[in-house]
Each structure stands twice: as structure tokens, then as C-alpha cells.
Amino acid sequence: MNIELRGLTKRFGANAVLADVTRTLSFAHTLALIGPSGGGKSTLLRILAGLLTPDAGSVEVDSRPLPTAEEERRRYRAGIGIVFQAYNLFPHLTARENILLPLIQVHRLAPDEADARTAEVLTRFQLSAHADKHPAALSGGQRQRIAIARAVATHPRFLLFDEPTSALDPEMTAEVLDLLAELRAEGRTLILVTHEMGFARHTADLVAFVGQGTLLEVAPPEALFTVPSHPDVRRFLGRILRH
Amino acid sequence: MLAALFLDHPGRPAPAWLRVAWLVGLTAALAAVCWLALAAFTSNWDAIWERRSIFWRGWGLTIGISLAALVLSTALGVLLSLARRSRILPLRSIAILYVELVRGSPLLVQILFLWSVFGLVHFNDRILAGILILSGFSAAYLxxxxxxxxxxxxxxxxxxxxxxxxxxxxxYRFVIFxxxxxxxxxxxxxxFASLIKDSSLLSIIGIEEFTLAAQQVNSATYSTLESYVPLALGYLLLTLPISGLARxxxxxxxxxx
Incomplete structure (x- = not known):
């Protein structure tokens, strides 16, 4: 996958979270966005997801510019998969209904085809036993796996994850990270914002360090984690990898 | 020990039969008090019974008007709530103005005022006018x-x-609503329960609903309590099932x- 950022700028009030970022990100399957909180990595992911519009500049994904008109952006979002930190699922619907909703209402699948696809992802992610439970009856890890199943069921071009494990305890984190590793092994394209440095290091093909409103360093994980060249990246990694 | 009959808290929940017993017991006590009061102060039930058809007709009309207003005010209420959130400023301003004016003024005045406005444009269908006014009123709250x-x-x-x-x-359809x-x-x-009771005010423009029926019976029989007790029962018969349905x-x- 190839992502071209040209003069990308996003402000919230007077604060430029991304300031005139120009960079090409080329990677085989998995891109990890890391960096300090408030550094702009979630903002970048939300722009790539078509959820936020930049104030200036442009983004191209595989030579196709991101749409700007809302209806086109909606269709773009429907064609990819997005999973947030928490509260992805609709609490008034069961796990199965959560997966069915976009298949029927957005992708206009026939009911039996939607049922078949839902059953397929539930089986594949070992969630069949929980199909008829409401989110409140599921653990945090199960909820995230259902949210990932919902995204995968729509056959997305690629998948975006915004800190998918940061609201989970360690055991559940492992269960979700295993699933992500599995998706990567299937050859899917994943872009994720993560605080799990070990996971980024072992799974990502390319790591981008987002901070101070720009991409401070972009490198394959081995290089970035062992010999970071930017002093701020060195300091950040030194602090969090010390423990 | 005795306290167990009076208390219900998470640490020691009261059994279901006790909770029901309290409700039934209090209802029975209340009924007995009412019965005694009615026995002491009323006597003219025969005259009321003779005029039962007036009550029935009034009750029927109250049900009809309330049902129509319930549907119409819900639709209007949804539209108003969406207008209130609209990005289009004039639409939002209209919704705010409407809600504040209607909620801030007495229904009685609204009925009298709008009925005269309707008269100006020769719209004289009382029942339809009543339904419209009541719907407009309830919609602001909804x-x-x-x-x-x-x-x-x-x-x-x-x-x-x-x-x-x-x-x-x-x-809106699949997530918010x-x-x-x-x-x-x-x-x-x-x-909705308020709406049913508020419909009683429509009697002032001569709609022969339940309350007007009681007023008519009262003026014919000079038996005030006897005329208005059926009114209370008739409204309770409509509002209590709504509470049950809600649960x-x-x-x-x-x-x-």
C-alpha cells in the first residue's frame, strides 16, 4: 500500500495537530502509527478513515485521492473497516445484529447472504457462542473481536485500528492482538495506532512516529526501535522501553 | 422482625408478594375511604345511571381525540426535535420559539385563542380543531x-x-432512535397520560367530550360529586393502562x- 501525504494540515482551534506534513508511506501490509499522546496519530488515522477532513493539503491512498464530499466520503468509509478503542458496538443490538446491520443497510446484501457472511466471521473468530448476546454481556476483548468481525465481514479494502487494545486488560489485549496478527498473516492491509510497542515491532512492516504535528521518523521497525535517528524518538522510546 | 414487612433494600430485598400486598392493601383502604365518603355525601346515583349514555359518548370522544392527538403530536414532536437540532438557523429559531411559547402559556388560552383564529378563516370543525390544538400543545413537550x-x-x-x-x-433510524x-x-x-387529561379543557369550546358530559349531567341533576366521580374513574381507566404498557x-x- 502506498499513502501520499502532501502539505497535510489539521487544526483544532489554534492548535495545529498536523502541520504541513508531506511524506510517502509505502509498506507491504501493516503500518503502525506510534508516538506520544496528543501527537496527532489518531488525527492522522481519522483522516485516512474519512472521518475527518484536513484543513489543507491532500492525501492519496494507492494513487486515489481521498474524497472530500460527504456522500463520497460515506461510501469510502463503507469500503474500509474501522475499529476504535471502545464503544464500537451498538448496545441495543446483539453481536449478530451488529454485524448484520452494515451488511444489509450499507452493503445491501440479500438477507440469506448477510446471514451466511455473519455466521462465517463468527465461526472464524470463535465467537459463535456469543452471537445472540448484547455487548453488555460480553467481555471487553470479545466486544473488540465482534467489532473486528463486523469490519471484516464487509470485505474491506483495508482495516484501520485506533488503539484497539488500550481499554483492555492484558489478557484481553493478547486475545485481540492475536486476532490482528492472524489478519496480517492472511495478507490483509492493516493500519493501526498503537501503544503496544512489542506488537508494532513484531507485526508492522513500517512504523511511523507521529509527534509535534508531523512524522518525526518513518522506518521499518527493526531500524526505528534499535537505532532511532530523531532525538525525540530516541527519548520517547528510551522512556517507555526502559521498564 | 416487624421491619421486614416495611423495608425493601438491596441488602435484603422484599419478596414479590409483599410488594404486591402493599399496593393491593393500600388500594383497598383508599377504596374503603372513598366508599364511606361517597355513601355519606351522595345519594342521587339513579339520575346519573339514567344518563349513562351521555358519559359513554363523551368517554368515546375523549378516547378518539386523545388517540388522534397522540399520533399527530408524536409526529410533530419528532419533527420539532429535529428542527431544534437543525443546521438551518431559521428552522432552529422557529422550533425554539414554538416550544417556548407553547410550553410557557396556559393551554386554556391557546384553545380559546386558536379557536377564534380558526373562526376567522371559517374553519368550524370543533373536533378536528380540538385535535389540532391539543396535538400542537403536546408536541412542544414531546x-x-x-x-x-x-x-x-x-x-x-x-x-x-x-x-x-x-x-x-x-x-437516526437504527442507532439513535x-x-x-x-x-x-x-x-x-x-x-401521553397528561395529553388525555388535558383534552378535558377542550370542553370550553363546546366539544362534547368526557368532561363536558359530566358538566351537562351535573347541571341537569344538581348532583356534583355523583357527576364527577365517574369522570375520575373514566380518566384513570385510560391512564393506568398507559403506565402498565410503559413498564x-x-x-x-x-x-x-
């Missing part, structure tokens, strides 16, 4: 209840809906967060 419900649905839910590609109307519904159900049914629906919409 709009605020519904708006509160919509705004109570979390930002994360809206973002999830956008993320999976739902359109705005689909987001079902969740808002559960939160506003108690307030909503309370408003049923609350259970149906129940899910944990």
Missing part, C-alpha cells in the same frame, strides 16, 4: 423530551455509525450499557 433522548446518545455511537457507512437518516426510546420512555408515557415496554427495551 419535542423537548425527544431532543433530550437524542442528545443522550453518546458521541461514540455516532462515530461508530459513520464508520460503518450509515447515512444520517439510517443513523432505538437508544433514545429506551431513555425517554417513562417521560414519554407520562406526557412492559421498558422491560422489552431493556439492555445493559
Amino acid at each position: 419535542a423537548e423530551i425527544i431532543r433530550g433522548g437524542i442528545e443522550g446518545v453518546g458521541e461514540s455511537q455516532l462515530e461508530s455509525a459513520r464508520a460503518i457507512g450509515l447515512t444520517t437518516p439510517q443513523t 432505538p437508544q433514545a426510546m429506551r431513555n425517554i420512555l417513562p417521560a414519554l408515557t407520562g406526557q 412492559l415496554l421498558e422491560r422489552r427495551f431493556h439492555y445493559e450499557h
Whole structure:
């Protein structure tokens, strides 16, 4: 996958979270966005997801510019998969209904085809036993796996994850990270914002360090984690990898 | 030991039979007091019984007007609540002005004022006018209840809906309204019960609904209590099932967060 950022700028009030970022990100399957909180990595992911519009500049994904008109952006979002930190699922619907909703209402699948696809992802992610439970009856890890199943069921071009494990305890984190590793092994394209440095290091093909409103360093994980060249990246990694 | 008959708390929940017993017992006691009072102060029940058809007709009309106003005011209330959230400023201003004026002034004045306005344009169908006025009144309250419900649905839910590609109307239909519904159900049914009772004010423009029927019987028989006690019972017969229905629906919409 190839992502071209040209003069990308996003402000919230007077604060430029991304300031005139120009960079090409080329990677085989998995891109990890890391960096300090408030550094702009979630903002970048939300722009790539078509959820936020930049104030200036442009983004191209595989030579196709991101749409700007809302209806086109909606269709773009429907064609990819997005999973947030928490509260992805609709609490008034069961796990199965959560997966069915976009298949029927957005992708206009026939009911039996939607049922078949839902059953397929539930089986594949070992969630069949929980199909008829409401989110409140599921653990945090199960909820995230259902949210990932919902995204995968729509056959997305690629998948975006915004800190998918940061609201989970360690055991559940492992269960979700295993699933992500599995998706990567299937050859899917994943872009994720993560605080799990070990996971980024072992799974990502390319790591981008987002901070101070720009991409401070972009490198394959081995290089970035062992010999970071930017002093701020060195300091950040030194602090969090010390423990 | 004796306290166990009076208390219900999470540490020691009262059994179901005890909770029912309290309700039934108090109802029976209340009925006995009413019965004694009525036995002491009323005597002319025969004259009332003779005029029962007036009550029936009035009650029927009250049900009809309330049902029509319930449907119409719900539709209007939803539209108003959406207008109140609209990005189009004039639309939002109209909704705010409407809600504040209608909620801030007495229904009695609204009925008299609008009935004269209708008269000016030669619109003289009392019942239809009554339904419209009552709907317009109740819609202002419903709009605020519904708006509160919509705004109570979390930002994360809206973002999830956008993320999976739902359109705005689909987001309202499949995500916002079902969740808002559960939160506003108690307030909503309370408003519906109020609407039924508020319809009694339509008697002042000569609509022969339940309250006017009681007034007519009263002036014919000079038996005030005898005329108005059936009125209370008749309204309770309509409002109590609404509370029951509300509890049923609350259970149906129940899910944990």
C-alpha cells in the first residue's frame, strides 16, 4: 500500500495537530502509527478513515485521492473497516445484529447472504457462542473481536485500528492482538495506532512516529526501535522501553 | 422482625408478594375511604345511571381525540426535535420559539385563542380543531423530551455509525432512535397520560367530550360529586393502562450499557 501525504494540515482551534506534513508511506501490509499522546496519530488515522477532513493539503491512498464530499466520503468509509478503542458496538443490538446491520443497510446484501457472511466471521473468530448476546454481556476483548468481525465481514479494502487494545486488560489485549496478527498473516492491509510497542515491532512492516504535528521518523521497525535517528524518538522510546 | 414487612433494600430485598400486598392493601383502604365518603355525601346515583349514555359518548370522544392527538403530536414532536437540532438557523429559531411559547402559556388560552383564529378563516370543525390544538400543545413537550433522548446518545455511537457507512437518516433510524426510546420512555408515557387529561379543557369550546358530559349531567341533576366521580374513574381507566404498557415496554427495551 502506498499513502501520499502532501502539505497535510489539521487544526483544532489554534492548535495545529498536523502541520504541513508531506511524506510517502509505502509498506507491504501493516503500518503502525506510534508516538506520544496528543501527537496527532489518531488525527492522522481519522483522516485516512474519512472521518475527518484536513484543513489543507491532500492525501492519496494507492494513487486515489481521498474524497472530500460527504456522500463520497460515506461510501469510502463503507469500503474500509474501522475499529476504535471502545464503544464500537451498538448496545441495543446483539453481536449478530451488529454485524448484520452494515451488511444489509450499507452493503445491501440479500438477507440469506448477510446471514451466511455473519455466521462465517463468527465461526472464524470463535465467537459463535456469543452471537445472540448484547455487548453488555460480553467481555471487553470479545466486544473488540465482534467489532473486528463486523469490519471484516464487509470485505474491506483495508482495516484501520485506533488503539484497539488500550481499554483492555492484558489478557484481553493478547486475545485481540492475536486476532490482528492472524489478519496480517492472511495478507490483509492493516493500519493501526498503537501503544503496544512489542506488537508494532513484531507485526508492522513500517512504523511511523507521529509527534509535534508531523512524522518525526518513518522506518521499518527493526531500524526505528534499535537505532532511532530523531532525538525525540530516541527519548520517547528510551522512556517507555526502559521498564 | 416487624421491619421486614416495611423495608425493601438491596441488602435484603422484599419478596414479590409483599410488594404486591402493599399496593393491593393500600388500594383497598383508599377504596374503603372513598366508599364511606361517597355513601355519606351522595345519594342521587339513579339520575346519573339514567344518563349513562351521555358519559359513554363523551368517554368515546375523549378516547378518539386523545388517540388522534397522540399520533399527530408524536409526529410533530419528532419533527420539532429535529428542527431544534437543525443546521438551518431559521428552522432552529422557529422550533425554539414554538416550544417556548407553547410550553410557557396556559393551554386554556391557546384553545380559546386558536379557536377564534380558526373562526376567522371559517374553519368550524370543533373536533378536528380540538385535535389540532391539543396535538400542537403536546408536541412542544414531546419535542423537548425527544431532543433530550437524542442528545443522550453518546458521541461514540455516532462515530461508530459513520464508520460503518450509515447515512444520517439510517443513523437516526437504527442507532439513535432505538437508544433514545429506551431513555425517554417513562417521560414519554407520562406526557401521553397528561395529553388525555388535558383534552378535558377542550370542553370550553363546546366539544362534547368526557368532561363536558359530566358538566351537562351535573347541571341537569344538581348532583356534583355523583357527576364527577365517574369522570375520575373514566380518566384513570385510560391512564393506568398507559403506565402498565410503559413498564412492559421498558422491560422489552431493556439492555445493559
